[in-house]
Each structure stands twice: as structure tokens, then as C-alpha cells.
Amino acid sequence: MLTIKNLHASIEDKEILKGINLEVNPGEIHAIMGPNGSGKSTLSSVIAGKEEYEVTDGEIHFEGEDISELAAEERAHKGVFLSFQYPVEIPGVSVTNFIKTAINESRKAQGLEDMPAKDMLQKIREKAELLEIDRRFLSRSLNEGFSGGEKKRNEIFQMAMLEPKLAILDETDSGLDIDALRIVANGVNKLRSKDNAVVVITHYQRLLEYIVPDFVHVLHNGKIVKSGTKELALELEAKGYDWLKQEAAV
Amino acid sequence: MELKDKLVSSFMAFENQIDVDTTVHDIRSEAIKVFEEKGFPTKKEEAWKYTSLNSLLKNDFSVFPKEEVALDFKDIKKYFIHDIDSYKIVFIDGVYSSYLSETTHEGMDICLLSAALHKDKYRQVIENYFNKVAKTDDSLTSLNTAFSREGAYIYIPKNKAVDKPVQIIHFATGNEAALMLQPRNLIVVEENAHIQIIERHQSLTENPVLTNSVTEIFADKRAVVDYYKIQNDEQNASLIDNTYISQERESNASVHTFSFGGNITRNNLNFYQKGERIDSILNGVTILGNKQHVDHYTLVHHAEPNCESHQDYKGIFADKATGVFNGKIIVDKKAQKTNAFQQNNNILIDDKASINTKPQLEIFADDVKCSHGCTIGQLDEDALFYLRTRGIPEKEGRALLMYAFANNVLESVKIPEVKSRINKLIAKKLGVNLGFDL
Numbered sequence: 001m002l003t004i005k006n007l008h009a010s011i012e013d014k015e016i017l018k019g020i021n022l023e024v025n026p027g028e029i030h031a032i033m034g035p036n037g038s039g040k041s042t043l044s045s046v047i048a049g050k051e052e053y054e055v056t057d058g059e060i061h062f063e064g065e066d067i068s069e070l071a072a073e074e075r076a077h078k079g080v081f082l083s084f085q086y087p088v089e090i091p092g093v094s095v096t097n098f099i100k101t102a103i104n105e106s107r108k109a110q111g112l113e114d115m116p117a118k119d120m121l122q123k124i125r126e127k128a129e130l131l132e133i134d135r136r137f138l139s140r141s142l143n144e145g146f147s148g149g150e151k152k153r154n155e156i157f158q159m160a161m162l163e164p165k166l167a168i169l170d171e172t173d174s175g176l177d178i179d180a181l182r183i184v185a186n187g188v189n190k191l192r193s194k195d196n197a198v199v200v201i202t203h204y205q206r207l208l209e210y211i212v213p214d215f216v217h218v219l220h221n222g223k224i225v226k227s228g229t230k231e232l233a234l235e236l237e238a239k240g241y242d243w244l245k246q247e248a249a250v
Numbered sequence: 251m252e253l254k255d256k257l258v259s260s261f262m263a264f265e266n267q268i269d270v271d272t273t274v275h276d277i278r279s280e281a282i283k284v285f286e287e288k289g290f291p292t293k294k295e296e297a298w299k300y301t302s303l304n305s306l307l308k309n310d311f312s313v314f315p316k317e318e319v320a321l322d323f324k325d326i327k328k329y330f331i332h333d334i335d336s337y338k339i340v341f342i343d344g345v346y347s348s349y350l351s352e353t354t355h356e357g358m359d360i361c362l363l364s365a366a367l368h369k370d371k372y373r374q375v376i377e378n379y380f381n382k383v384a385k386t387d388d389s390l391t392s393l394n395t396a397f398s399r400e401g402a403y404i405y406i407p408k409n410k411a412v413d414k415p416v417q418i419i420h421f422a423t424g425n426e427a428a429l430m431l432q433p434r435n436l437i438v439v440e441e442n443a444h445i446q447i448i449e450r451h452q453s454l455t456e457n458p459v460l461t462n463s464v465t466e467i468f469a470d471k472r473a474v475v476d477y478y479k480i481q482n483d484e485q486n487a488s489l490i491d492n493t494y495i496s497q498e499r500e501s502n503a504s505v506h507t508f509s510f511g512g513n514i515t516r517n518n519l520n521f522y523q524k525g526e527r528i529d530s531i532l533n534g535v536t537i538l539g540n541k542q543h544v545d546h547y548t549l550v551h552h553a554e555p556n557c558e559s560h561q562d563y564k565g566i567f568a569d570k571a572t573g574v575f576n577g578k579i580i581v582d583k584k585a586q587k588t589n590a591f592q593q594n595n596n597i598l599i600d601d602k603a604s605i606n607t608k609p610q611l612e613i614f615a616d617d618v619k620c621s622h623g624c625t626i627g628q629l630d631e632d633a634l635f636y637l638r639t640r641g642i643p644e645k646e647g648r649a650l651l652m653y654a655f656a657n658n659v660l661e662s663v664k665i666p667e668v669k670s671r672i673n674k675l676i677a678k679k680l681g682v683n684l685g686f687d688l
């Protein structure tokens with residue numbers, strides 16, 4: 001589904017991703033862990049199509065197609081979704097209007113008519129329930145004044161509405177208390193199928209108890225320095241990252 | 251001949267043409283003297299530093315249209331808010347059009363200034379109100395006063411809530427190569443009466459038009475006046491709008507100015523508070539492109555204690571469009587416990603677009619809350635990326651952010667059909683269809 005080969009990316013002439021290789025197949029869950037500043041958010045932004053980052057080498061293929069030249073919205077239309085580490089506040093646009101616009105623009109790109117208002121409402125209600133989101137919350141301005149946890153829950157609500165093939169969750173667990181974490185993880189698990197895949201970026205083993213990964217990768221200084229199964233996450237939790245940094249330096 | 255000379259020399263002929271009582275005649279004669287002495291304002295004057303009328307004044311404007319032109323309603327329907335029932339006062343090239351209008355004298359007067367100026371039964375009102383709040387030493391206002399013949403006359407008696415909005419629309423047909431219009435409106439809203447007014451100036455061709463309009467509004471005790479100005483004129487149409495509002499205690503007056511088009515638009519908006527617990531609201535959304543220019547020049551004069559004023563102007567400027575916001579707030583020594591808010595936020599889309607924004611506070615009372623702020627920025631690129639990752643294309647994303655930016659001003663529009671029309675005009679201006687109204 002997602003194939004990344006030797007990906008190098010920089011911003012303002014500073015190289016941040018230094019040769020990433022990653023293969024994600026349908027039905028799989030991958031976790032990417034790594035210390036602060038190692039390039040996790042950069043990797044997600046580059047996959048999602050942020051133009052500020054310059055891809056200097058390597059390839060990003062999605063379902064067999066090179067997407068590295070596509071606009072962010074085109075990648076979204078193909079089924080790539082990014083849950084932001086820091087969701088942006090947009091005063092003046094309600095959650096409902098925003099998600100309606102997003103869905104209908106994606107439909108338009110696929111040559112479909114707007115979703116009938118009734119179906120839209122029904123879907124919004126259903127997904128809001130899944131994530132235990134209050135109806136009043138939906139008429140508030142997007143992310144404005146939301147707590148950290150509300151913002152993250154809102155990201156997963158959008159994911160549930162848009163039903164992407166590949167979801168990248170960038171530190172969705174940070175800022176969540178244990179109840180919210182359970183709700184969010186439950187939401188993600190409900191949306192899983194053999195046809196879609198999830199990349200979970202996290203610092204902590206905690207989220208991975210709920211969203212159990214098939215593979216765990218460690219990103220350090222712009223490179224994946226170690227890959228393994230879910231046991232690797234436990235090892236990292238116990239030992240920290242220092243031993244890996246040393247290993248990588250050798 | 252220069253326009254100023256042409257106007258001054260045609261004044262006598264004009265004055266002989268119309269039949270008014272001596273009070274009005276005296277007011278006019280005084281006014282033409284002020285204009286003759288001061289002439290059109292130039293950039294040398296502080297108040298006109300950023301707006302030049304020079305290029306406009308080179309046009310050979312007709313001051314009186316030669317012949318009357320008829321318009322078919324179906325051709326101009328789109329300029330009305332036509333999905334609501336309303337009173338209408340419509341002018342074509344400055345001349346009242348009875349078949350396009352819908353006026354009333356039942357329990358109130360929603361009709362013509364020309365009638366009010368020369369019918370005996372209105373004499374008292376004219377003496378009490380005509381030219382009483384307009385600035386008599388202002389040259390353009392004086393020019394209008396000298397030539398004031400036609401416009402809307404609205405008189406709402408005590409405790410009357412007008413059942414539907416009033417639309418005042420001025421069409422310029424292009425029948426003249428270049429036309430100057432000077433509409434004059436007088437609006438008196440008595441104690442505890444309510445009214446909503448929508449005003450529009452619309453040229454129908456590319457021919458140059460210059461409108462120098464004066465509106466006087468008197469809001470008596472507890473009166474509520476909501477005024478909406480829709481400015482979306484043709485590229486060669488310019489407007490100088492001079493609006494003066496006198497408010498008595500506990501009255502509430504709001505003016506929303508939506509500036510989306512035209513050549514040069516100058517909005518001189520003046521609020522004079524004359525009693526306690528008054529609220530004055532001045533809101534604006536300006537979205538300009540090409541070489542359009544809009545200058546918002548506002549004044550709120552707080553003269554009594556315990557009053558409020560709220561100004562919120564949002565501007566979006568693309569291409570080579572230019573904007574000015576000058577917001578003056580005067581708080582007299584006596585006007586303790588005044589709350590005066592002023593906000594002017596702008597987004598510049600292109601390098602060549604510009605905005606000059608300046609608050610001007612003259613505060614003589616010590617116990618007041620005055621806040622003002624102005625910002626000039628670009629669209630938030632991080633927000634745009636966020637929208638795009640959700641499948642919203644760049645163009646629509648930019649439009650959505652601009653909508654969002656202007657949204658809180660739209661929220662205060664009380665007539666839903668006006669709000670939805672403004673939404674549509676904004677969408678059209680931005681070249682998108684977002685499929686929902688904010």
C-alpha cells in the first residue's frame with residue numbers, strides 16, 4: 001500500500017529525513033517510535049504532502065503510484081489521512097461545516113454528487129457517538145479553544161468520517177487521559193479492516209496496548225535504525241533510546 | 251470646465267428649478283458657499299491622505315441627467331434582496347422610479363425626500379432634522395446639501411416596529427457618458443421604534459459614475475436602527491458615502507458596510523451619542539481585488555456616560571487593491587464608564603495590495619474602557635495545509651479561511667436573507683462554491 005524508498009527530505013537546506021525505507025501493507029499496523037526531534041512529524045508531513053519540505057531523493061508510492069509530486073488534497077482524495085500532532089485552530093468554521101466541506105470536496109474529486117444532507121447528518125451522528133463526542137461540540141469553531149484531548153478526539157472523528165485507506169496518527173495519544181485514550185483507540189480499532197492500514201507515531205508503549213502494532217520501527221536522526229515486532233516497543237519502554245543511539249553510532 | 255466650477259455655476263439654475271421653502275433655500279445657499287470655498291478634498295488634507303479623487307474628477311460628469319430612463323424589473327431584480335418582502339425606494343439616474351418602488355404612508359412615512367422638502371405637512375420635521383447632524387463645514391457634505399433634491403425620507407413614529415426592511419437602491423443606467431449623483435436621505439426613528447434598512451448603489455454599465463451621498467439618521471430614545479450597505483459596484487463607479495447618525499439615550503444603531511467592488515469607495519461614517527446607555531455598532535467586511543480602493547473613515551463621539559461602541563472591520567485585499575481604515579473615537583470628559591472597542595484585521599493576498607490602518611483616540615474621561623487593535627497578515631499556511639490534508643483543494647481552502655476570517659462580522663447581520671446574499675457575494679468574489687452558508 002505505502003512504499004517508501006530511500007526518502008531524503010529537507011527544509012531550509014537542513015536535511016531532516018536521511019534515507020527512510022518503509023513498507024506498509026493493507027491490514028497492517030505499524031508503530032514509529034523515536035526521541036524528540038528525530039523526524040517523526042516531518043515524515044508524516046512529507047507523506048501527507050506538505051510543500052515546505054523538499055524531497056531531495058527517494059520515492060513515495062501509494063497503491064503502486066508515485067505520489068511525491070501530488071498536492072496534499074490529491075493525496076487525501078486517494079485515501080491518505082494525517083492526524084496532526086498539533087491540530088490547527090480555525091476560528092469561524094464549525095466542525096460540522098468543515099467536515100461536510102471535506103467530504104463533499106473529496107466526493108467531487110471522485111466525480112460524485114454531494115452527499116445528501118440526511119446521510120451526512122446520519123453519518124456525523126454515528127461517528128460522533130463512536131468517539132463519544134457531544135453534539136454541541138460539533139457546532140463549535142474547529143479546534144478553537146479545544147483542550148488537547150478534544151483536539152485529538154476531533155482528529156479521529158474526522159478520520160472516521162473520511163474513512164481513509166492509510167491513516168497516520170502523529171502522537172494522537174499525547175494529551176489524552178486514560179479514558180480518552182481508550183475511546184480514541186477503540187475508535188481506531190473499529191475502523192480497521194483488511195483493506196486499510198494505520199501508522200501510529202508515539203513516544204509511549206501505552207497506546208500500543210490498545211492499538212496493537214504488527215511492526216515497530218525506531219526513527220533516530222532521520223533514519224529508521226531498528227525495526228521489529230511489538231516486543232521492541234516494550235524494550236524501548238524499559239531501556240529508553242540511548243542504547244539505540246549508541247548502536248546507530250557504531 | 252472643471253467639475254467644481256461646473257457645479258458651482260449650475261447651482262443657481264438648480265435652485266430656481268425646485269420649489270422649497272426659505273429655510274431649505276438658506277441652508278442650500280450656505281452649503282454651496284462652503285463647497286465653493288473648500289472645493290474637493292485633496293491628499294494634502296490629513297483626512298484624505300490615502301484617497302485621491304484627482305483621477306475621478308477628470309471625468310466630465312453630467313450633473314443633471316438629460317432624460318429619464320425606464321428599467322425592466324426582471325433585468326435588475328438581482329440587485330434587490332428579492333426573496334423577502336420589503337419596502338422599496340428606487341431611483342434611476344437620480345430620479346425616483348414609482349413603478350419599481352413600494353412606499354407607504356400608513357402609520358409611518360417611507361417615501362421621498364423631494365415630497366418632504368416641499369409639502370407643508372413635513373415642514374416641521376424638515377426644520378427639526380434636515381441638515382441638523384450632517385457636518386456643515388465638510389465640503390462634500392455641503393456639496394450634497396446644496397444639491398439635495400431627492401433621496402429617501404423615512405419617518406417612523408413612536409413605538410412602531412416596521413414590519414419589513416426598507417431597500418433603498420440607486421441605479422445608474424449609463425445613459426449619460428459620465429454621471430454624478432447626489433442622493434440625500436433623511437431617516438427619523440422616534441422613541442422605541444425599530445427599522446432595518448438596506449442600501450445599494452448600482453451602476454449598470456462601464457460608464458463612470460460618481461455618487462456623493464449623504465444620509466442623516468436620528469435615533470430617538472430606545473430606537474433600534476440597523477443599516478446594511480452593500481457596495482459591490484462596477485469598476486468605474488465610485489462612491490463617497492457620508493452617513494451621520496445622532497443617537498438619543500438607550501438607542502441602538504448598527505451599520506454594516508460590505509465593500510466588494512467599485513472603483514473608489516469612501517465611507518465617512520459618523521456616530522454622535524447624545525444620551526446615556528447608547529450602543530453603536532460599526533461592522534465592515536471589505537474584499538477587494540484589481541485596483542479597487544476602499545477608505546473607511548469612522549467617527550464615534552461619546553458625549554454621555556455609560557455608553558458603548560463596537561467597531562469590527564475585516565479586510566481582504568488581493569491584486570493591487572488598496573484599503574484604508576481610520577477609526578476615530580472621541581470620549582468627552584463627561585462620558586465616564588464608556589466602553590469603546592475597535593478592531594481592524596486585514597489579510598493581504600498579493601504583494602502589491604496594501605492597507606493603511608490607524609486608530610485615532612481622543613479620550614478626555616478617566617474612567618473608560620477603550621480597546622483597539624489592528625493586524626495585517628497573510629493567510630495562515632499551516633491552516634491551509636490542514637484543510638488540504640482533509641481533501642479541500644487549495645483554492646477552496648483559501649476561500650474557506652477567508653470566509654472564516656470575516657465570519658464574526660457576518661454573524662451580527664440580523665436579516666437572514668441579507669446574510670445569505672452576502673455569503674453568496676463573498677463566494678462569487680472568491681470564485682468558489684462552498685455549498686454552505688456560515
Ligand SMILES: Nc1ncnc2c1ncn2[C@@H]1O[C@H](COP(=O)(O)OP(=O)(O)O)[C@@H](O)[C@H]1O
Nearest residue numbers: 011012016034035036037038039040041042043
Ligand atoms: N519547519 C521547520 N523548520 C526548521 N526545522 C524544522 C522544521 N520542522 C522540523 N524541523 C526540525 O526537524 C527535526 C525533526 O523534527 P520533527 O519531525 O518535528 O521531529 P519529531 O516529530 O520526531 O519530534 C527537528 O530538529 C526540528 O527542529
Ligand SMILES: [Mg+2]
Nearest residue numbers: 040041042085
Ligand atoms: Mg513530532
